[in-house]
Amino acid sequence: MRGIEIVHGYQEDIIETIPSTILIVDRGREVLYANRNFYLKSGKKEKDVIGIRLSKIFSPVLMQKLDKKIQEVFSTAEPFEGEQIRYPGGRFYFYRIYPLREAGGAVSKAVIFMEDITEMTRLEEELRDSYIKLENAYAELKELDGIKSEFVSMVSHELRTPLTVINSYLEMFEDGLLGDLSDLQKEKIQLIRSQTDTMIQLVDDMLDSLRIGARRLRLKKELTDIEDMICSVIASLSRLADLREHVISFRCEMADARIECDPKRIIQVLSNLLTNAIKYTPERGRIDVVLKEENGYALVSVRDNGIGIREEDRDRVFDKFFVGMEESRADMGMGLGLSIAKDIVEAHGGRIWFESRVGEGSTFYFTLPRGGHPEHT
């Protein structure tokens, strides 16, 4: 052992200064030596310790255990590797006993090491308590989450039945199966249609947020033309845009706009971004959609000249249930659209972000990897 000769020179200092208690006893349990730590801890004087039996120094509770272990060490000449004991007054110690061999091999003395582990034990208990509390809280949350999921599923199921009935008759009106409608009736039917579609979308969003929250979003990818998807989403929202007299433009700067994606989900993203642009732009606004290619990704931007996003709201835009600007809330939905859009884009390996200035408008961007096979591209 290298350096041990250094220890020889300082043995006494080391033993006297280490923060553990060291006692040496003989077979009769009389104390032959105690280090400084013992006197500090016990407050006893040397004359009340040296040559005195251990039973006069330690409490009977402690002695009961200690005495038995000392006996074992003397009779087996094997060390006792230690255990924890609780000292009256709430302190905890960890002690070990080692036999000290004479030159001839006989064991007539033993050394007792005692460590005050009260603080460690207290921390351990605190940790255990926190752990139990955490486990309980987790179980409670899990149960609540289960109840929430069940509730949302149930609500969504219950809403779909009346929506099916409303939708069926609405379609019959729209398709002229219930007789000719006056222009005024047609106009009102259009309003009912737009609100019914909003409600259907809300019910779909509710279920989606559950699925995505539980990471159960499954993509059905196929090679699809994103230019076509953008055109069809703009067409499907034209009625809503017309109601507010917005102008929507679309520019495609991508030669081959086919990408590997789940078309239903990407249409959902486009539809969410465009619906927001329409909703958050005052009447007679401009909405510009641009599709380009950037570093092997398709990049879509949707710019409006609407109300913009307030500085203090910017971190929460993609949060579930976040709804911008409190006024005219009635029209704004549940605030699930962007959180769903983000989940869908990220599930595709893309990115979604925005730029915005209050009073000037917002631009939302998202990218999608082109994916697919070389022969298609």
Next chain:
Amino acid sequence: MKILVVDDAPFIVRALRDTLAARGFEVHEAQSGEEAISAYRDLKPDVVLMDILMPGMDGLSATREILNIDPAANIIVITAIGKPGLEKECMDAGAKGFLMKPFRARALMELIDSFSGRGGR
């Protein structure tokens, strides 16, 4: 063209009857899985619209049972349950289509048109 609507919700049955009858279908109704099976035996409809969640025998079991009787049966599941994996389960059971309520009549018509060899409306 004969179409059997299976659903335990009376308003749904009524709405689907109206909308399909107005589009020229001969509509028949059943309110449970058991009723659907016996109606299928009696009527041999061209298309079955099958709800899933019904008291007694559910739509999935009824679908399997009808396909036992007639492996060529055209069954379209119509459901309000948004359970992940349900569509696959229904298609695996032999359904020819899956529509989430509420659905567009156009989507239903397209599905029915796709069942070639069954004659037009």
